[in-house]
Amino acid sequence: MLDDVRVLAWGASHAVRLCATLIERAGARISVAEAASPDDFAHDVIIVSSDVCTAAQRSAIAELKAAGKYIVCDITAMGPQASRAGTAWSDAQVQAISGLMDTTGFANGEPVRIGVPFAEISAALYASAAIAAALRVKRLRGIVQNIDVTLFGCAASALTTFLPAAFAGAAAGRVGNRHPACAPWNAYRTRDGWILICTSTEEQWRKIRRVAGVPRLDAPRFATLRDRVRNVDELDRLIETWTATLNTDECSALCERIGVAAGPIVTVKGLSAEPNFRMRHADAARQIDAGGIDRETYGHVSVFGVSRLADNAHAMSRTTVDSDALAPHVGPLTGIKVVEIGQYTTAPLVGKHLAALGAQVVKIEPPDGEVARSWTPGQAGTSYFFALNNTDKQTISLDLKQEADRAYLRTLLADADVLVENLRPGALAKLGFGREALGEINPRLIYCSISGFGIRSAYPARPAFDTVIQAMSGLMDLTRSNGEPVKLGASGADILGGQAALFAIVANLAGPSRQAGTFVEISMQDVAAWCALFASGNPAPAGVVVLCIDGHVWLDSDERLSADALVECATRARCASLTRTSAVAALADAGVRAVPIARVHELIADSDFLADVLSVARDAKGTFWPVLRVPYRLSATPARICNVPGEPRSPMVSAACVSLT
Incomplete structure (x- = not known):
């Protein structure tokens, strides 16, 4: 498959790490560096996330893209041209602004954050496929190119049953x-x-x-x-x-x-006893039984x-x-x-x-x-x-x-x-x-x-x-x-x-x-x-969903503010009596970053959705259809x-x- 391909995963984001794991599973040789210069490594592909790195690293990434020497795959939340570009967005925030969060949960309840970093995982999978495609082009045509993958596009592209x-x-x-x-x-x-x-x-x-x-x-x-x-x-x-x-x-x-x-509904810890999982992944099941689940357990499952x-x-x-x-x-x-x-x-x-x-x-x-x-x-x-x-x-x-x-x-x-x-x-x-x-x-x-x-x-x-x-x-x-x-x-x-x-x-x-x-x-x-x-x-981090008069907003918790502290901040800001836009502004004044939880039908008026995700196609009779670009x-x-x-x-x-x- 990708034997003898040399890949540098340069950055600490989940998407970069997961993309490297996938490509390594296909036979590539992986080097990982969170801060070192890419010139310290010999490689064919560099995987980065330019929106979650230092200014110096962003400058180095721009130079690498311009040089045309390596296949540079940049996995970012919004992409270089988006109106929200230039800001680091967490996976949960992307779930919120893409409409993905609002589709999860019960009809009579509030929106729910998906319990896995879905946008980053999806971006890692699509980035891996795009890198493989670029490697094929390099082998057959000698063309070296750059790749941009957006978490927002990956999240919104998953809404095919709701759009x-x-x-x-x-x-x-x-x-x-x-x-x-x-x-x-x-x-x-x-x-x-x-x-x-x-x-x-x-x-x-x-x-x-x-x-x-x-x-x-x-x-x-x-x-x-x-x-x-x-x-x-x-x-x-x-x-x-x-x-x-x-x-x-x-x-x-x-x-x-x-x-x-x-x-039945199976717990993550219960996977080791689930008959099909245990049969197909006996080593992972034994490790879960012996030591629980740690940050590398997933790597034992192909x-x-x-x-x-x-x-x-x-x-x-x-x-x-x-x-x-x-x-x-x-x-x-x-x-x-x-x-x-x-x-x-x-x-x-x-x-x-x-x-x-x-x-x-x-x-x-x-x-x-x-x-x-x-x-x-x-x-x-x-x-x-x-x-x-x-x-x-x-x-x-x-x-x-x-x-x-x-x-x-x-x-x-x-x-x-x-x-x-x-x-x-x-x-x-x-x-x-x-x-x-x-x-x-x-x-x-x-x-x-x-x-x-x-x-x-x-x-x-x-x-x-x-x-x-x-x-x-x-x-x-x-x-x-x-x-x-x-x-x-x-x-x-x-x-x-x-x-x-x-x-x-x-x-x-x-x-x-x-x-x-x-x-x-x-x-x-x-x-x-x-x-x-x-x-x-x-x-x-847990984060919280806060009710407003026209929907909900999402607040990430961190080492500074726990989920309980965020709820208290939202209460003091009187978010329940504000629109989402006003609540985001009120919380910003209090030093808390919030993002609106978009509804799927609102995406049709979202500039980033229109620019990065939505497109139009025609059938043989000339009828126009709304379709989705690839992310x-x-x-x-x-x-x-x-x-x-x-x-x-x-x-x-x-x-x-x-x-x-």
Whole structure:
């Protein structure tokens, strides 16, 4: 992968440290310096955070960027051009001003800070992928470029389930452990605790309704997904009359048997006893049992696994490079061909970024199209959610239960560089596309499988959605509202899992010519647990949320002011009778820095969101769509978001336009 690449992590921010950890996992050699001059090291890449360093270091970083000798990746809160640039912002403050904090918490409660440094972790993952892309460009074209990554852009980009309402002119509120577009989807009481149950299709709803055996669930007011979302309060009460008759293990086992995603809430300390975590990370589990969780425990958990694709694959390298891939300013992955078999968030997120980086991405959808296409709101028969996650792809519909369509997929895969999918483990193998078969079809293929619990799993038959993984990885344990665990408002486990997959794929593409196919395995639970363990071993100051007449503001606690002292300051400033803007000013006069907690719909008028995050694309009919830029900027070979795909075409209609040959 990135063997023999020399990287300097220069700075003390979490994002720099985590980015270095990820790149080291891909084979790079890492040097770490918090204060030394970068000239003290030999390196290819320098990772910095220029907004949290001294003036002298900022000057040195500017000189390094101008020299064009190294790939310099600068991870900052707001980016060099933002209206808020030049100020150090904590992860919690970025969560507040990006709208991310306001989406987390219960509908009748206050906003909640996510219990892991989500913006910094997300920035580290995206920065790692961007660095790998820049290394590929350097190897193929000899171009050395700089990279800017913003925490604000990473946080706002995670709002794909909430921004659609803002695009439609509505205000999206907090939903607690619910999903804004699916029901039933919540935490339900059992006889001995809580269970997360998540459904997204009519088939899953019918299964839950059948096993629950609650007659009132057959009422017409629950007949459609839209009806269930509209009547979700009553629906959840009825579901809980069933779950309350079972213990958590019984309910989990029953849901697993019928193919519905479900699972218990696990504490971070309890990860060592969680069956799947212990099976996949026995060393980390033993260390937690023996000495608890410290600042380095997370390093014993890998966010991706890499192995040979197939034992029967013949060694084969690609000896030619597409001439377009050598052009000076095209995307880093121009000439790369990708097949995506994905739905919802994880694999589609990977495909979106690979396409933005220049790859040709063909998305395979079922005959009726991906379910998320029909979610509301949207336009022209397609949801905003689907558009946000699937820009710049070619889409075709295949029924992989039919041999003719499987044969068409084999043709696509024969000339592909990458296959990425987030189906249930074993689903592709049952269709004739297991690792050995893929190795025969294409000996040099990079095959990336993303699943909730991994291929080698204690739960081989258990489906998993984002909320279940958040529950079973420690994320919800660290994110609490008045002591009660609550999921991240954003689909955190899905997004982080997709980002880990993106990095692993691009890192493989950045290395020298491959001699054999590669299998990349992503377990979303692994990635989420990695984040939870890092946060638990590297705790952030508590901080407080303060109520104002038009919303809330966030105050970071520090060694000078504890959370209790901040509450007292807010009370003296009479924040409850002030607007957020006035409260921030009043607290500043008292020597306390506060930031407003933005609502998602307010981002549409935020200058930094408009400049750094929001963009516009068009579909084949000329309709304009609001879309999101990628939160990393490569100075010489930028990623681009241009198009929203239309309805998927059948292979007979679109053979010419989707051929990967």
